[in-house]
Amino acid sequence: MSTLELHNVEARYGPVKALHGVSLQVGDGELVAVLGANGAGKTTTLRAISGTVRRSGDVVFAGKKLPRRPEATARAGIAHVPEGRGTFSELSVWENLRLGAYVRRRGLKEDAQRVFKFFPRLEERRDQQAGTLSGGEQQMLALGRAMMARPKLLLLDEPSLGLAPIVVGEIFAVLERMKSDEGISVLVVEQNANLALAHAARAYVLEVGNVVVEGTSDELRANESVRKSYLGY
Amino acid sequence: MLVGAFTWTEFAQQLAAGIREGAIYAGLALAIVIIYRSTRVINFAQGEMATFTTFIAWSLMNHGLSFWAAFPIVLAIAFTGGVTIERIVIRPIEDAPVLTIVIVTLGLALLLNGLMSVIWGGANRQFRGPFSTRTIDVGGVPISVQDIGIVLVSIGLVVLLALFFRLTKLGLALRAAAVNPDSSRLVGIRVGWMLALGWGIAAVLGAVAGMMIAPVVFLDPNMMQTILLYAFAAAVLGGLDSAIGAVVGGILLGVTITLLGRYVGFIGSTLKLPAALMLILVLLLVRPGGLFGRVAVRRV
Amino acid sequence: MRVKLLLELCGFAVLALVVAALPRFVSDFRARELAIVGMYFIALLGLSILTGYSGQISLGHGAFMAIGGYTTAILSLDGVYGHQIRDLWTIPIAGVIAGVAGLLVGLPALRLSGLYLALITFGIAVSFPQLPKKFDHLFGGTTGKILNLAKPPFGLSTTTNNWMYYLTWGIALVLLLAAWLLVGSKAGRALKAIRDSEVAATSSGISLATYKTLAFGISAFYAGVAGSLYAIANAYVNPDVFPIILSVYLVVGLAVGGLDSLVGLIAGAGLIYFLQNHADSVAGWINHLPALNLDPKQPGIPSMIFGVVLIVVMVLLPTGAGGLLRRVFGPLTTRLYTRS
Numbered sequence: 001m002s003t004l005e006l007h008n009v010e011a012r013y014g015p016v017k018a019l020h021g022v023s024l025q026v027g028d029g030e031l032v033a034v035l036g037a038n039g040a041g042k043t044t045t046l047r048a049i050s051g052t053v054r055r056s057g058d059v060v061f062a063g064k065k066l067p068r069r070p071e072a073t074a075r076a077g078i079a080h081v082p083e084g085r086g087t088f089s090e091l092s093v094w095e096n097l098r099l100g101a102y103v104r105r106r107g108l109k110e111d112a113q114r115v116f117k118f119f120p121r122l123e124e125r126r127d128q129q130a131g132t133l134s135g136g137e138q139q140m141l142a143l144g145r146a147m148m149a150r151p152k153l154l155l156l157d158e159p160s161l162g163l164a165p166i167v168v169g170e171i172f173a174v175l176e177r178m179k180s181d182e183g184i185s186v187l188v189v190e191q192n193a194n195l196a197l198a199h200a201a202r203a204y205v206l207e208v209g210n211v212v213v214e215g216t217s218d219e220l221r222a223n224e225s226v227r228k229s230y231l232g233y
Numbered sequence: 234m235l236v237g238a239f240t241w242t243e244f245a246q247q248l249a250a251g252i253r254e255g256a257i258y259a260g261l262a263l264a265i266v267i268i269y270r271s272t273r274v275i276n277f278a279q280g281e282m283a284t285f286t287t288f289i290a291w292s293l294m295n296h297g298l299s300f301w302a303a304f305p306i307v308l309a310i311a312f313t314g315g316v317t318i319e320r321i322v323i324r325p326i327e328d329a330p331v332l333t334i335v336i337v338t339l340g341l342a343l344l345l346n347g348l349m350s351v352i353w354g355g356a357n358r359q360f361r362g363p364f365s366t367r368t369i370d371v372g373g374v375p376i377s378v379q380d381i382g383i384v385l386v387s388i389g390l391v392v393l394l395a396l397f398f399r400l401t402k403l404g405l406a407l408r409a410a411a412v413n414p415d416s417s418r419l420v421g422i423r424v425g426w427m428l429a430l431g432w433g434i435a436a437v438l439g440a441v442a443g444m445m446i447a448p449v450v451f452l453d454p455n456m457m458q459t460i461l462l463y464a465f466a467a468a469v470l471g472g473l474d475s476a477i478g479a480v481v482g483g484i485l486l487g488v489t490i491t492l493l494g495r496y497v498g499f500i501g502s503t504l505k506l507p508a509a510l511m512l513i514l515v516l517l518l519v520r521p522g523g524l525f526g527r528v529a530v531r532r533v
Numbered sequence: 534m535r536v537k538l539l540l541e542l543c544g545f546a547v548l549a550l551v552v553a554a555l556p557r558f559v560s561d562f563r564a565r566e567l568a569i570v571g572m573y574f575i576a577l578l579g580l581s582i583l584t585g586y587s588g589q590i591s592l593g594h595g596a597f598m599a600i601g602g603y604t605t606a607i608l609s610l611d612g613v614y615g616h617q618i619r620d621l622w623t624i625p626i627a628g629v630i631a632g633v634a635g636l637l638v639g640l641p642a643l644r645l646s647g648l649y650l651a652l653i654t655f656g657i658a659v660s661f662p663q664l665p666k667k668f669d670h671l672f673g674g675t676t677g678k679i680l681n682l683a684k685p686p687f688g689l690s691t692t693t694n695n696w697m698y699y700l701t702w703g704i705a706l707v708l709l710l711a712a713w714l715l716v717g718s719k720a721g722r723a724l725k726a727i728r729d730s731e732v733a734a735t736s737s738g739i740s741l742a743t744y745k746t747l748a749f750g751i752s753a754f755y756a757g758v759a760g761s762l763y764a765i766a767n768a769y770v771n772p773d774v775f776p777i778i779l780s781v782y783l784v785v786g787l788a789v790g791g792l793d794s795l796v797g798l799i800a801g802a803g804l805i806y807f808l809q810n811h812a813d814s815v816a817g818w819i820n821h822l823p824a825l826n827l828d829p830k831q832p833g834i835p836s837m838i839f840g841v842v843l844i845v846v847m848v849l850l851p852t853g854a855g856g857l858l859r860r861v862f863g864p865l866t867t868r869l870y871t872r873s
Contacts, residue, residue, distance in 0.1 A: 070419055071424075082415070086413065086419060088412050088416060088417075090412045095409075099405060099406070099422075100420055102422055103421040149420070275651075322844065329847075330792065336788045336789075337843065339785065339840075339843060340839070340847065343839045344841055346833070347834060347838075347839075349833070351834065351837065454833075462656075466652070468652075504663060507659070507660030510659070517649055518644050521645060523649070
């Protein structure tokens with residue numbers, strides 16, 4: 001059974017339609033990538049799932065239809081790390097993590113310990129204001145916050161944006177461990193197609209609000225037009 | 234410029250009175266800051282809401298309850314009222330321009346003021362406070378028990394609130410909703426209800442301020458109007474973003490105004506507010522964000 | 534774009550015609566009421582330039598109206614070196630003096646932003662009424678000064694109220710035109726740029742200090758003219774003529790009229806006037822509804838009505854009358870534009 005299914009989802013910003021009927025699937029414990037150029041609708045797809053943008057069409061999560069409000073999606077077990085990390089910059093690192101676990105009641109101490117094991121630098125900066133962290137550290141914090149929710153599905157928007165390659169490598173390494181240790185499914189939006197295909201099992205390519213190509217990473221890498229437009233060779 | 238003889242005893246008494254005034258401003262200023270931080274709206278109805286709840290306290294006491302018996306009931310009513318007002322009046326326009334929402338709070342203020350006149354009439358009335366008006370000897374200076382009581386209650390409330398915001402999950406959620414509503418939704422916080430909670434807390438602060446000051450100034454529908462102005466001034470002084478600023482600003486303002494009013498001749502009692510505003514203006518020129526406020530420094 | 538311009542000019546012409554013809558159809562007393570609405574309209578035009586277009590909030594414009602009103606009073610009564618000035622000629626002088634005061638306020642205002650500015654200007658509004666009381670030999674203290682009744686000049690045979698109506702609305706239309714030209718000009722665009730993003734505006738070479746201070750000065754000029762007219766119409770000035778609440782009413786009128794609209798301000802002015810003076814008749818009208826028994830004379834009822842009307846109007850029209858006008862006429866102009 002797949003964790004997440006989108007059936008012909010449409011989304012609009014006011015009068016402008018950004019998604020024209022997107023269907024996709026994420027299986028249990030799978031890392032799936034959404035690729036495409038700027039403005040293709042990648043971020044909008046994630047927003048449509050978490051309910052932060054007006055959508056029509058069904059989103060089925062763990063077999064149940066997902067309600068359309070972000071607070072409900074969080075409770076259902078989806079953690080959305082938005083574009084720009086969405087850090088609570090005026091609050092401390094610890095408070096940010098605490099907020100990640102808002103929908104849960106116990107076991108926070110152990111979860112925080114786990115996050116600090118993955119990201120020791122966060123433990124060092126525990127009481128620091130989150131806004132003073134570097135870009136890479138904020139991305140780690142955002143991931144850590146998502147981990148605190150013990151989600152079944154992680155929505156990641158452009159994790160590599162603005163980060164040095166080494167840091168990006170660390171982030172993706174953590175993602176792989178989250179996937180293998182806890183069986184979390186991940187839907188990651190990435191402009192860096194090479195990077196995404198290196199880690200994803202399957203991927204979808206969006207253009208102007210439509211899915212134009214889908215398949216396994218190998219299939220996409222073999223696809224001539226994908227190679228030319230998004231992989232650069 | 235100095236009026237009358239100066240004695241240390243009187244100075245200490247004026248200081249105490251100033252701190253007491255300041256504690257009241259601090260409470261109301263804190264209410265203003267709480268709503269401002271979460272919604273960027275200045276609630277012009279804060280004062281009238283406070284007076285309204287004080288009238289309710291008066292009515293309860295008139296029906297035989299003691300002050301401390303009525304106190305928690307009034308706080309509960311104030312909280313509910315604040316939450317209700319936010320959900321019913323403010324929520325429909327929460328996406329409107331800030332000016333629109335501010336005008337609505339103005340309308341609310343007028344509505345409440347009129348309602349109070351209609352229900353209770355405009356005459357002054359006595360409000361029997363919980364503290365006796367006798368004085369006790371503090372280091373040779375006779376200080377009113379009432380003043381001490383008012384300051385203790387106000388400060389106690391502020392401390393409770395600070396603990397609530399710092400240590401509880403709900404307090405953290407409130408702060409988060411004020412700081413970043415979008416991310417708050419993503420972690421599962423119901424931001425709309427957090428805003429309502431903020432209004433409820435602000436209403437409670439106002440209710441306490443009202444019940445504390447009413448024994449001193451007599452209760453009538455216009456009781457809080459000047460005090461609200463001072464509270465705005467205090468909030469601006471402390472920095473509209475800062476809860477600490479509201480409290481410090483309130484006390485500082487209370488003390489300064491009282492001392493200025495007593496010791497600087499031509500200010501007297503008519504020019505107290507303009508004098509206060511002048512001082513604040515000068516301060517803002519030097520620190521545009523108030524004492525503790527965070528104003529993004531734009532160097533262009 | 535030309536079509537939009539043409540439509541606006543047509544609209545202006547229609548407005549001018551209506552203004553010119555109206556007194557024929559209304560009573561003398563109504564003419565006086567409409568004149569006062571016109572004065573509020575002038576003040577709102579100025580406030581709109583400041584708040585709507587340069588983005589600076591002022592909760593103290595009643596003070597500028599007071600400056601205008603008192604200037605007119607002093608000049609026409611005490612005069613300059615004993616030489617009384619005809620009330621008509623005091624109007625521009627009052628405007629200029631108020632405008633200078635505006636420039637003086639605008640300078641320190643540069644350091645304040647948003648709500649801080651609003652609260653400080655509110656402080657000015659609150660403090661201002663105290664001044665006439667303190668310097669009473671010049672300002673007449675709490676009793677104020679009593680002017681001569683306004684007389685139509687050049688022996689025109691018309692009533693005082695009609696004369697005030699034409700004077701006020703004549704000036705209002707001219708100032709409306711001026712405001713419209715300003716908003717459409719390079720200076721107007723600079724103001725809008727400042728409102729939308731000060732950083733971006735400065736980066737484009739716009740001098741923040743010049744434009745923001747000028748905006749204050751111009752808006753104060755408008756308020757001064759309005760105050761001067763009001764003093765003439767009222768035939769006396771004292772601190773209660775320009776109370777604290779006036780500044781608040783002006784901001785209310787601005788919000789109701791719409792921040793981005795000039796003509797919508799007429800609705801705002803109308804509302805201010807109506808609520809101030811006719812709250813009791815609204816109460817009487819509500820009385821006719823079954824089950825409601827409101828004695829309009831009971832103190833508190835007018836406040837309640839004012840409050841409820843404010844809330845209802847702002848909830849129904851969050852962007853003001855101007856926003857409504859735009860929603861109605863906007864699609865019209867765009868459709869015409871794309872067709873041509």
